[in-house]
Amino acid sequence: MNNKTSIAIVGAGIVGATTAFYLSAAGHAVTIYDEGTGQATSAAAGIICPWLSQRRNKQWYQLAAAGAAFYPTLLHDLNEDISHSAIYRQVGTLVFKKTPKLLTKLEKIALNRRERAPEIGELSILSPAEIKAKLPLLETEQSALFASGGARVDGALLTKKLVNAAVSNGADYFAEKAQLTVSPSGTYTIATPTHTKSFSAVVLATGAWLPEILQPLGFSVDIRPQKGQLIHLEVEQETENWPVVMPDGEKDMIPFPNGRIVIGATHENDEGYDLTPTEEKLTVMLKEAAELAPSLAKATIKETRVGTRAFTSDFAPFFGEIPESPGLYVASGLGSSGLTSGPIIGRILTQLILNEPTDLPVSDYPVARYIQKNELEVKQ
Numbered sequence: 001m002n003n004k005t006s007i008a009i010v011g012a013g014i015v016g017a018t019t020a021f022y023l024s025a026a027g028h029a030v031t032i033y034d035e036g037t038g039q040a041t042s043a044a045a046g047i048i049c050p051w052l053s054q055r056r057n058k059q060w061y062q063l064a065a066a067g068a069a070f071y072p073t074l075l076h077d078l079n080e081d082i083s084h085s086a087i088y089r090q091v092g093t094l095v096f097k098k099t100p101k102l103l104t105k106l107e108k109i110a111l112n113r114r115e116r117a118p119e120i121g122e123l124s125i126l127s128p129a130e131i132k133a134k135l136p137l138l139e140t141e142q143s144a145l146f147a148s149g150g151a152r153v154d155g156a157l158l159t160k161k162l163v164n165a166a167v168s169n170g171a172d173y174f175a176e177k178a179q180l181t182v183s184p185s186g187t188y189t190i191a192t193p194t195h196t197k198s199f200s201a202v203v204l205a206t207g208a209w210l211p212e213i214l215q216p217l218g219f220s221v222d223i224r225p226q227k228g229q230l231i232h233l234e235v236e237q238e239t240e241n242w243p244v245v246m247p248d249g250e251k252d253m254i255p256f257p258n259g260r261i262v263i264g265a266t267h268e269n270d271e272g273y274d275l276t277p278t279e280e281k282l283t284v285m286l287k288e289a290a291e292l293a294p295s296l297a298k299a300t301i302k303e304t305r306v307g308t309r310a311f312t313s314d315f316a317p318f319f320g321e322i323p324e325s326p327g328l329y330v331a332s333g334l335g336s337s338g339l340t341s342g343p344i345i346g347r348i349l350t351q352l353i354l355n356e357p358t359d360l361p362v363s364d365y366p367v368a369r370y371i372q373k374n375e376l377e378v379k380q
């Protein structure tokens with residue numbers, strides 16, 4: 001693809017915003033469309049710590065680890081001072097396990113992984129007193145594994161910065177819903193409520209809404225939505241340097257600057273695209289958080305957020321060009337770890353469009369496995 005192609009990017013969550021940033025920096029005429037409703041990125045908890053996951057899928061781990069390692073480069077490219085950034089900070093992660101034996105097993109896995117992923121940083125098993133010194137709200141009798149390279153990221157702030165930088169590079173931005181059509185000659189047209197524009201290439205970074213935008217073009221997409229709710233609390237202490245806490249369960253605790261602590265998130269598979277916060281789920285999350293940090297029961301609830309994650313049926317993400325549609329690029333299925341893998345996916349989509357070597361082999365994340373042209377369309 002030549003260097004001054006006009007490209008539409010639909011969806012400005014972490015994938016679309018990163019792609020827009022790098023493509024606009026490379027001199028392309030970029031137009032961004034983002035409707036915004038239900039966006040996973042701006043609801044996300046913000047944990048960047050793939051190395052301590054016990055998920056066994058090698059391609060997933062390779063992507064998530066490369067994604068975590070890529071963050072400092074992204075921040076640098078955005079001219080963001082990594083040691084003082086409100087967007088991203090390596091505050092370390094504390095991981096709890098049910099038994100000391102399981103904790104030692106996790107430490108071994110982490111030590112092993114550190115040989116290829118030095119970003120994981122220092123590893124140590126901390127006593128309850130050492131844990132309290134790092135995060136004074138925690139009241140526990142248990143030990144935890146501390147990884148100093150674990151980070152927190154503010155997804156909403158990061159995408160805002162990426163989109164603003166893309167706009168400074170000359171990109172157009174429309175906070176509108178986009179519909180895509182393709183002409184017999186292969187020209188792509190995007191229509192919104194206010195205008196219509198044609199492009200030689202399109203990136204669909206629409207997260208859980210990829211089936212909706214591809215369905216009119218005759219494609220079936222293996223993506224289902226998962227609802228995630230979380231709570232933003234406010235405490236009086238200064239939380240800026242507190243580590244991320246991952247208890248043995250799915251409710252994590254992510255401290256951000258200025259007394260903000262995020263608790264969450266839920267993983268709800270039967271709620272479709274619903275975005276309503278539910279009292280019952282929020283109460284359970286608060287109760288679980290207060291078991292580890294009792295004073296959180298009295299903290300002020302500042303807001304609740306709800307977002308929609310995108311999952312494939314085998315939980316693996318995919319990205320690249322749709323084989324039947326040259327110039328039409330997609331990424332979806334990032335699931336629960338898309339804040340970690342999203343930036344590297346955006347970078348790889350840019351490399352594909354620029355015909356550059358890719359940071360990871362795209363054949364490990366094949367689009368064709370999850371997107372199929374409907375039989376009726378193929379026969380026409």
Ligand SMILES: Cc1cc2nc3c(=O)[nH]c(=O)nc-3n(C[C@H](O)[C@H](O)[C@H](O)COP(=O)(O)OP(=O)(O)OC[C@H]3O[C@@H](n4cnc5c(N)ncnc54)[C@H](O)[C@@H]3O)c2cc1C
Pocket residue numbers: 010011012013014015016033034035036037038039040041042043044045046047048176177178179205206207208209210213227228229230264265266306307308309310331332334335336337338339340341342
């Ligand atoms: C509650 C919660 C907590 C999470 N916590 C973490 C975490 O701690 N760590 C981690 O690594 N990951 C986490 N994730 C996962 C991560 O947030 C997602 O995997 C990732 O943000 C997905 O990014 P995306 O760009 O693919 O999609 P999204 O961020 O969902 O962006 C897609 C965008 O496309 C827009 N769009 C869709 N269709 C159209 C259209 N036709 N026209 C215009 N715009 C359109 C949507 O409105 C949306 O803004 C969490 C997710 C949730 C929901």
